[in-house]
Amino acid sequence: MxxxxxxxxxxxxxxxxxxxxxxxxxxxxxxxxxxxxxxxxxxxxxxxxxxxxxxxxxxxxxxxxxxxxxxxxxxxxxxxxxxxxxxxxxxxxxxxxxxxxxxxxxxxxxxxxxxxxxxxxxxxxxxxxxEAEHFYVSDQELGQYFKVNKKHRLEHFYRTLRARFDILMRNGEPEGGQWNYDKDNREKLKKQDLSDVPQPLLFANDVTEINERIARHNIKTMGKGDNTLLWPINRKQSVELLNFFCEVCLPNFGRFQDAMTGQLKGLGEDLGWSLYHSRISFALNSKILSPKQVVDTAIHYYRQSNGKINLAQIEGFVRQILGWREFVRGIYWANMPNYATLNHLDTTRVLPSWFWDANTKMNCQHHAISQSLDYAYAHHIQRLMITGNFCLIAGIHPDEVDAWYLGVYIDAIEWVEMPNTRGMSQFADGGIVGSKAYAASGNYVKKMSDYCSSCTYKVTETVGSNACPLNSLYWHFMHRNQEKLGNNPRTAMVFKNWLKKTDEQRAAVLNQAETYLENINNI
CATH class of the missing domain: 3.40.50.620 (HUPs)
Structure with missing residues (x-):
């Protein structure tokens, strides 16, 4: 040299x-x-x-x-x-x-x-x-789409980019006649679907020397890892994983993109963590793959599939890459550095200790967290509606949530992590990202997963020693935030249902939630 x-x-x-x-x-x-x-x-x-x-x-x-x-x-x-x-x-x-x-x-x-x-x-x-020369929307162009402290919605931005880059468009109109097929992509995995879940493509990268350096320099880490890394670390592997997704997973990606299962773990293989997801987020966020290459490749497979991949599947995937990924980046840069301090719901609690070891009796949280610790990965619904939902309704401080998500996931870089957690998941930005707080009771978990069937707690109960904690915590969340959330038309019916309960019923639910919150490390 x-x-x-x-x-x-x-x-x-x-x-x-x-x-x-x-x-x-x-x-x-x-x-x-x-x-x-x-x-x-x-x-x-x-x-x-x-x-x-x-x-x-x-x-x-x-x-x-x-x-x-x-x-x-x-x-x-x-x-x-x-x-x-x-x-x-x-x-x-x-x-x-x-x-x-x-x-x-x-x-x-x-x-x-x-x-x-x-x-x-x-x-x-x-x-x-x-410029990084990676994103569809350059740094110089972000200001055309995003303004500080303004509430933005994905759908408008997504449609604008679809038209601008002529993606899944025909004669200026969305292919198939509609922009968004999300309603077609919310299926739960039924028992007969489990045998069709594909084996994930994994790699075997030797990281022995890297582990020795990490240990030698006393770098504190979390989660599980050995001397073989299963994630793609170069362009060849990343392209191979992208092609595998398009060939094997994309035909059912949209259908089951929100689904969760615990039944595929412990049977000599663990397929429940990967399902039909692409798992290319690390390759994308490290810029080994470009979003344009990913979208173009997926659409190529869609065009060549002879109907095996339908429009709902490819549109749902394109919306994640072209839409959501570019959208949260715009939110981040329009609102930083103040965005990192927002706490619209004035939450104060510390993250429960079981976020670090998955030692909780709540089966949904146990599965999502143990998977995160095992693989440094969870899909978007596990992040938003399982761990994220718990943090939201339990009132965990957004700094705590940000730090955990930023650390635990292999794809987590602050520009993509923070708007997803502080914004979409925790509503700490007051609605800059999402039109409502994504709070849910145990019924959502039952609807989209099989976690509840083998849980210590009973998802059908709100009060009692075995009642699902999510149920009372949900109502506790809505009750304490009524002033800030009550005028939102998307949650107005929830508050009407809450007020229909008797004083005694409401008190019992709130007392149940307080008991869980007081014992948050042991639920």
Missing amino acids: NNQYQTLRLVLGDQLNASHSWYQDKSEDVLYVMAELHQEATYTVHHIQKVQAFFAAMQGFAAGLKQAGFHVLHLTLDDTAEFKNLPEMLTHLIKKFGIQQFEYQLADEARLRTQMSEFCQSLEIKTMGF
Whole structure:
């Protein structure tokens, strides 16, 4: 490696986009830097598989750049331990290599974007920031769609992007005559459906050396992980998983995208965690795959399927990638940094201890949390309507919820995590993301899963020693937030039903909820 370079280009762990315009020329005086940093491994407590995946993906990306002829410096935790943060490391490298120009891609987390901005202002050399060249909507365009503190709705934004990018459109109209097929995509897995659930495509990436580094540097993590990582960590594996999803899972993806089951665990295999989901979120959020590639590939399979993949399945998937993913990013950047402080419902409770070990008698929470700890993954309904719903109706502080979600999931980067948790899940933003608080009793869990049939608690009971905690906690939530939620037309009927109960009935329900809240670590 040369001792002198003109330009240093920083590549962060979620900027693994091999198609970026940076790589169209191989200037001899450009040094690309990728680094495992204590700063990034410890800003929250991450799942062990999340740290493994990012470190392994970075290592592979750096090796690929080197093989392609670029000058690359890949630093491990061993190499960066002496630096307290990213700016200190960069300052050292700029001096060491005689750098005259510092270039970086705009970070997708506010804390890193602020850190980079302040660092660049401190430099006397030239600096340049570049777009990530990943999303459908560029940084420069976000302001056209999103305004600070304004309530935005996915459907309008989604339709606008469908038309703009001509996705599933015919002559300016949505293919099939309607924009959204969500009502067709809410099926519960029946007993006869379980035998058809496919085996997930898993990988076997050796992360032994990464684990040794994590241990050597005392990086605190959570969850389960060994020396083999099942997640895709490079473009070849990510494309393979995308194609597997389109071939095997997409025909039933929409139908069962909200479904949950505990019956596929403990039978020599565990299929209940994967079902028909794509599991490409880590590959997307690390930018190994682009959303356009994902959408184009899925639509190609849909077109070639001869009806095996129907419109409801492909539309539901496109809505997640083109719609929701781009939508929450817009919400994040329009409202940060204030968004991270919002607590519209004034919640104060600490996360129950069983979020860290799944040791709860509530079967729905046990399944969702144990799966999260086992795989660093849960699908969107498990996140929103199981763990998220409990946190909402129990009144957990959004800072607590954010920290857990940001750490436990392999795909969690703040721009996508925070609007989903603080906004959609916890209604802490007062409705900027969602039109109502997504609170639910045990009946929703019974409707969309088989968790209730083998639970200690009885989903049909609201009061009593074996009553489902979600039932009384739901009414307790609605009761204490009546002033803030009572005028919402989407919840008005709920409050009418609550007021129909007698004073004695309401008191019994509220007392039951208070008992559960007082013993929240033991329910």
